[in-house]
Amino acid sequence: MSFAWAKEYKPASGLTQWLDEKLPLPRFVYNAVGAGYPVPRNLNYMWNFGVLAGFCLMLQIVTGVILAMHYAPNALVAFDSTEHIMRDVNWGWMLRYAHANGASAFFVVVYLHIFRGFFYSSYKAPREMIWLLGVVIFLLMMATAFMGYVLPWGQMSFWGAKVITGLFGAIPLVGEPLQVWLLGGFAPDNAALNRFFSLHFLLPFVIAGVIILHIWALHIPGSSNPTGVEVKAESDTVPFHPYYTAKDGFGLGIFLLIYCGILFFAPNALGHPDNYIPANPLSTPAHIVPEWYFWPFYAILRAFTYDFLFIPAKLMGVLAMFGAILVWFFLPWLDTSPVRSGHYRPLFRKFFWFGLIPTMAVLFYCGGAPAEEPYVMLSQLASLYYFAHFLIILPLVSSIEKPEPLPFSITESILGKDESAVLNATPAAA
Amino acid sequence: MVRLFGPLVGLFFAVALIWSFGNGAYSAISEPAAPTAEHEFHLHPKDVKFASDGALGKFDKQQLQRGFQVYKEVCAACHSMKHIAFRDLANLGYSEAEVKAIAKSWGTKQPTFDEKSGERAERDNIPSDYIPTVYYAGQGVPPDLSLITKARHDGGAYVYSLLTGYQEQPAELLKKFPDSKTPDGLYYNPYFANLNLAMPAPIASDDQVTYSDGTKATVDQMAKDVSAFLIWSAEPSLDKRKQTGWAVLGFLLAATVLAYLAKKNVWADKKGA
Numbered sequence: 001m002s003f004a005w006a007k008e009y010k011p012a013s014g015l016t017q018w019l020d021e022k023l024p025l026p027r028f029v030y031n032a033v034g035a036g037y038p039v040p041r042n043l044n045y046m047w048n049f050g051v052l053a054g055f056c057l058m059l060q061i062v063t064g065v066i067l068a069m070h071y072a073p074n075a076l077v078a079f080d081s082t083e084h085i086m087r088d089v090n091w092g093w094m095l096r097y098a099h100a101n102g103a104s105a106f107f108v109v110v111y112l113h114i115f116r117g118f119f120y121s122s123y124k125a126p127r128e129m130i131w132l133l134g135v136v137i138f139l140l141m142m143a144t145a146f147m148g149y150v151l152p153w154g155q156m157s158f159w160g161a162k163v164i165t166g167l168f169g170a171i172p173l174v175g176e177p178l179q180v181w182l183l184g185g186f187a188p189d190n191a192a193l194n195r196f197f198s199l200h201f202l203l204p205f206v207i208a209g210v211i212i213l214h215i216w217a218l219h220i221p222g223s224s225n226p227t228g229v230e231v232k233a234e235s236d237t238v239p240f241h242p243y244y245t246a247k248d249g250f251g252l253g254i255f256l257l258i259y260c261g262i263l264f265f266a267p268n269a270l271g272h273p274d275n276y277i278p279a280n281p282l283s284t285p286a287h288i289v290p291e292w293y294f295w296p297f298y299a300i301l302r303a304f305t306y307d308f309l310f311i312p313a314k315l316m317g318v319l320a321m322f323g324a325i326l327v328w329f330f331l332p333w334l335d336t337s338p339v340r341s342g343h344y345r346p347l348f349r350k351f352f353w354f355g356l357i358p359t360m361a362v363l364f365y366c367g368g369a370p371a372e373e374p375y376v377m378l379s380q381l382a383s384l385y386y387f388a389h390f391l392i393i394l395p396l397v398s399s400i401e402k403p404e405p406l407p408f409s410i411t412e413s414i415l416g417k418d419e420s421a422v423l424n425a426t427p428a429a430a
Numbered sequence: 431m432v433r434l435f436g437p438l439v440g441l442f443f444a445v446a447l448i449w450s451f452g453n454g455a456y457s458a459i460s461e462p463a464a465p466t467a468e469h470e471f472h473l474h475p476k477d478v479k480f481a482s483d484g485a486l487g488k489f490d491k492q493q494l495q496r497g498f499q500v501y502k503e504v505c506a507a508c509h510s511m512k513h514i515a516f517r518d519l520a521n522l523g524y525s526e527a528e529v530k531a532i533a534k535s536w537g538t539k540q541p542t543f544d545e546k547s548g549e550r551a552e553r554d555n556i557p558s559d560y561i562p563t564v565y566y567a568g569q570g571v572p573p574d575l576s577l578i579t580k581a582r583h584d585g586g587a588y589v590y591s592l593l594t595g596y597q598e599q600p601a602e603l604l605k606k607f608p609d610s611k612t613p614d615g616l617y618y619n620p621y622f623a624n625l626n627l628a629m630p631a632p633i634a635s636d637d638q639v640t641y642s643d644g645t646k647a648t649v650d651q652m653a654k655d656v657s658a659f660l661i662w663s664a665e666p667s668l669d670k671r672k673q674t675g676w677a678v679l680g681f682l683l684a685a686t687v688l689a690y691l692a693k694k695n696v697w698a699d700k701k702g703a
Contacts, residue, residue, distance in 0.1 A: 041700055083513050083577070086667070093667045094674065238700060246689070246696040253686030260682060264675025265485045268580060276581035276664075277573075286623065306453040308446040316446055323443065333432035373458055380451040384444050391440025395433055 002031065002219060003038045005234040032219065038237035039244055040225035042410050046120075047223065048251035049113035054211065055252060056106035061204050063099040064148075071151065073197035075190040078153035079278040097267040103145050104270045105259045107293035110138060114328075119352055120228060121340040126221040128332040133214040135328045137207055142294070142325075144203040147196040149291055150188070154275030159288045161188040161196070167301075167321075170314040187281060227413045228340025229406055236410035287370045295367025296360055299379040300324050300386065302371055320383065327390045334390060337398040339406065347401040351393055359385045467610040471603050473595070473620040475587035480658050482586075488669050489662055491523040496641055497659025498522060500652050503639050504632050505575060506537070510563040513576035514663050517557040521666055529557050538562040569615055570628025579657070580664040586657045588621065593653035595621040596631040 009030040011017040020027055030036045070089050072081040085092035114134070117123055123131035146164060150157045165188065169179040184191025222231060231237055238244075262269065270292055274285050290298050304316040327334075342349045359382045366379035407413035481490035498519065501511070516533040524532065539552035540559055555562065566572050579585030599618040604611060612618045616626040633652050641647050662668070 080513075086665075087513060087518075093665075093671060097671075242696045243700070246693040250686065250689040250693045253682060253689045257679065257682050257686060260675065260678050264671055264678060267671070273581050273583055273585070276577045303447060303450065305450045308449050311446075313450070320443055320446075323439070327439075330432050330436060334436050336433070373454070373463065377451060377454055377458075380447050380454070384447040384451075387440045387443040387447075391436045392444075395436060 002036070002222065003231065003234070003237065005237075006031070006038050007035050007239060009034075009036055032215065033245070034241045035239040037219065037222075037240040038231070038234070039223050039240050040231055040236060040410050041238045041243070042225050042227065042414055043223065043244070043247075044226050045247075045251065046112070046116040046226075048248055049109050049116060051248040052109045052251060052255050053106065053113055055255075056102060056109055057204065057207060057211065059102050060099060060106060061208075063095050063102060064201070064204065067095055067099055068197075068201060071197075073151065073194050075153060075193050075279070078151065078193060082152045094263075097263050100271060101259065101263050101267060103148060103291070104262075104293065105255075106141065107145070109255070110141065111293075114138065115357075118356065119342040120224060120226060121335060121337075121342070122224045123332045124335065124340050125332065127218075127224060129217040130214060131332060132329060133210055133217060135325065137210050137214060138328075139325060140203055140207045140210065144200060144207065145291065145293065147200040147203075149275075150193065150196045151200065152275060153193060153279045155277040155279055155283075155285050156272045156275040156288070156290075158188055158279035158281065159285055160290055161192060163288055164290070165192070167314075167318045170312065170318045172315070224340065225410060226341060226343065227407055227410055228344065229408075229410055229413070232409045233411070289368055292364075292368060295365075296363035297321050297324055297367070299363040299367035299375075300383045302367075302376065303379045303383040305376060305380075320387075324383075324386060327387070331390065331394075335394045335398055337401060337403065339403040344404045344406055345397075345401060346404060347397050348394075351389065351397060355385060355393070356389050359389065467603055467607040468624050470606070471600070471620055471625060472623065473591070475584040475591040475621060476594075478587045478590050478654065478657075480586050480654075480661060482658070482661055482668055485672060485675070487672070490658065492643060493655050493658045494522045494662050495524070496643065496645060496652075497655035497657070497662075499641070500633070500639055500656040501575070501659055502532075504652075505656065506561075506564065508564060508566050508568070508572040508629075510572075510574045511561045511576050511663060512563050512574055513560070514666075515558060515560045516555060518666055522662070526557075533557050533559060536562070538564060568628075572629070575660055575663065577664045579660045585664065586661045589660055590653050590657040591621040592619060593631075593633055593656070594650060595619045 009020070009024075009027040011020045011026070016026055019025065027036075067085060070081065070085045070092065072078060082096070085096050087093075089095070117131065117134070146160070150161045161183075165179055165183050168182060169175045171178060180186060182192075183189075184195060222237075225231075272289065272291075289295070298321075301317040301321040304313045304320060307313050308316055337345060337348065339345055342352055362378055362382040363386065366375040366382065369375040481487055481493060501509075516529055516536075519529050519532060520526065533555040536555045540555055540562060542551050542553050543549075544551070563574075564572075573581075579589060582588040596617060596619050599612050610625075612626045616628055617630050618625060619627055633649050633656075636649055637647050638649075639647050639652060645651060665671075
């Protein structure tokens with residue numbers, strides 16, 4: 001993999017030489033995120049979020065494993081054991097706040113990573129597999145986050161679990177038995193809490209596995225870049241280390257400043273107060289809302305309020321909610337424009353900034369609002385645009401749009417001219 | 431295939447949404463949602479400041495002790511505080527001897543069970559005991575107060591507003607919603623979500639408690655003090671959290687400046703990015 005001019009790992013000491021012969025782990029790291037991985041030299045700060053997402057996963061695993069040492073996944077004591085962590089475990093409050101806000105931070109970073117992909121069409125050939133694996137990671141994250149939110153066994157934990165597992169009940173014929181089977185009962189209780197805890201512990205490691213595939217797939221064509229023009233010569237690239245390790249280090253600093261600002265000064269701002277009330281199956285909260293990162297999809301779920309062609313509204317909502325994410329799998333084949341970067345696609349750019357982004361903002365807002373007018377009608381219009389954007393507008397734009405001229409190479413886009421690339425123009429070796 | 435079926439799927443969802451939108455719009459016009467008393471007369475919490483507010487705020491321990499006194503003498507008759515142990519009260523500035531005395535003199539005792547004789551009895555509380563839960567036989571369900579300020583929007587301000595918000599039901603409300611008269615045994619309070627609650631105004635008159643530090647025990651003062659105490663009980667680590675936060679942010683700021691300089695240095699020979 002990688003390019004012909006990628007630097008080769010040379011063990012410096014006797015020990016690393018010995019290690020390189022037996023288990024070339026340093027060589028592997030060197031080629032993956034070291035000087036042996038040539039990366040386009042023009043990446044902007046939107047390319048920081050992959051590394052940050054990896055950092056968030058590690059953060060969640062470390063804090064989560066320690067929290068699991070003190071937490072008790074039993075419906076009778078789960079709530080109190082969470083408070084025990086907050087009050088009696090040394091620095092337990094910090095661990096739990098770090099973990100709860102870490103989930104939010106993970107989603108912020110991943111949403112930015114995904115929207116980077118939308119704007120620069122990172123999903124296009126030859127990078128379809130990276131994109132597909134990315135969507136898988138996102139789905140796994142959603143499942144993990146949902147089950148994690150159930151664990152404190154507060155009111156929103158319980159009722160969120162009830163609503164979300166209730167979605168499976170919308171499936172014709174098998175729905176209700178499936179829901180009972182998933183929960184291990186007719187309503188969320190000890191059986192559900194226990195299995196959610198088990199899966200919540202397992203899934204992050206599955207995510208880590210898919211991330212390895214995601215990065216492996218990335219290293220075959222190499223990273224995309226803001227021009228969308230493929231790497232042509234060595235002058236288009238810089239070694240990952242030290243150039244991007246330094247840049248990612250700075251990005252990590254900014255990220256941690258914001259994250260710790262919330263963690264230490266507004267740790268409950270992103271949560272719902274009702275989750276500090278112990279779960280009570282006999283008292284339904286006035287407004288059941290999921291965590292903020294699910295709001296856009298929750299809005300789509302609730303946008304379908306009337307049965308359509310013999311399809312119950314609830315089933316339509318469930319289909320649409322899952323469809324809203326599944327549609328991302330087909331992006332590489334829906335967007336057929338040969339130009340990748342939104343910078344050179346005037347029409348696409350307009351639909352991105354004035355269509356998709358405001359739509360997501362409206363869906364986000366409506367998903368967190370009560371199911372009343374005008375929020376329901378607003379989310380119906382926004383959902384309409386959401387599906388139209390990906391399934392109708394994107395293919396149409398691709399075929400009618402006249403892209404702006406592309407730079408000859410990455411080097412030219414930065415320096416204004418590129419003599420070496422003209423002389424050495426060779427296709428990138430896979 | 432994708433380019434053939436994609437737009438069809440898109441159209442399917444689009445038509446279903448237009449169907450829902452149209453039906454919703456029709457029923458919104460033909461039978462608009464009736465206004466409710468809760469919707470029109472419910473008030474957001476009053477604007478009130480606490481010493482612990484903001485990034486630099488710290489608990490006022492004198493106030494917390496006063497608030498604890500109000501809890502002990504007024505609220506504790508009906509409301510439990512099961513996440514707080516007597517030992518935690520040392521955080522309010524009480525000495526070890528004072529904590530012991532508070533535990534020993536606490537009205538509700540710890541139940542005991544003698545396994546040999548099968549006898550049930552009671553003993554005095556000790557500092558390691560959690561505040562015993564209260565069994566309430568009257569109407570309504572008094573919630574445990576340990577976490578109440580975290581479990582409500584605008585926690586401290588909500589509790590303060592509720593305690594000072596009792597009033598006669600406005601005539602305007604009864605005129606507009608004749609069916610919404612406060613039922614017997616309930617009390618009108620616009621800061622409560624459904625306007626009527628089973629708890630009568632617990633802090634009803636000045637000097638209901640006698641503060642030992644000379645602070646005048648007005649209704650407003652007592653309500654504020656007990657709200658401050660409940661902010662503490664929901665998160666005793668609040669002061670430590672903010673202190674730690676400043677140290678962490680200071681370190682991160684320095685580290686980020688260094689990281690920025692390192693990045694600038696590394697990229698010095700490459701134009702762009």
